[in-house]
């Protein structure tokens with residue numbers, strides 16, 4: 434579907450996006466911005482999109498890189514509870530001692546790209562696996578994650594490259610090469626993924642072009658051996 438954006442719409446959206454992101458003590462970095470009491474570092478618009486993806490795809494396993502306070506994992510596990518389906522595996526280089534405990538969440542400590550960590554996670558891969566990349570947002574790291582985790586994504590399911598809005602897309606123009614630049618390098622060699630722009634329908638997303646759906650018709654390409 435082609436979206437109609439009214440005149441000036443892009444500028445207004447960009448302004449709102451930058452205001453929302455850069456007043457972080459008030460919005461996403463605030464101690465008061467929580468999911469059932471746990472801090473979560475995502476925009477509510479994107480959380481809603483995640484809920485829609487989970488209801489549609491019903492993944493058996495959701496792999497999240499970057500746990501931090503555990504709010505993202507807790508949110509995903511709560512939606513899994515409502516669907517009565519799915520579990521969450523989340524990895525961080527350093528786990529906090531007070532992470533929310535939930536029967537659907539497994540925490541792993543280590544770098545998301547360390548071979549032993551990737552192997553441990555791969556061993557959990559399920560029929561329908563979804564991946565969310567939200568650890569270090571430096572371009573080289575995201576590129577490595579795309580290579581490690583892309584093959585684990587099931588046809589019709591998603592890999593979300595988070596925070597593609599960094600480095601001026603449209604926030605933090607001085608960030609340097611980040612997730613968007615990694616995506617621009619990686620995607621042309623991976624036609625088995627398509628950018629699902631429907632997931633950008635709320636105008637502001639922190640992951641522009643970052644919602645990647647694995648195509649069913651090219652399922653054999655780049656798949657796990």
Ligand SMILES: C[S@@+](CC[C@H](N)C(=O)[O-])C[C@H]1O[C@@H](n2cnc3c(N)ncnc32)[C@H](O)[C@@H]1O
Pocket residue numbers: 472473474475497498499500501502503504505506524525526527543544545546567568569
């Ligand atoms: C943006 S936060 C994650 C937010 C979380 N996903 C949420 O939704 O609330 C990024 C996290 O990535 C972690 N991190 C940084 N480098 C990493 C790496 N190489 N492997 C795994 N985690 C890493 C940091 O410790 C930090 O907790």
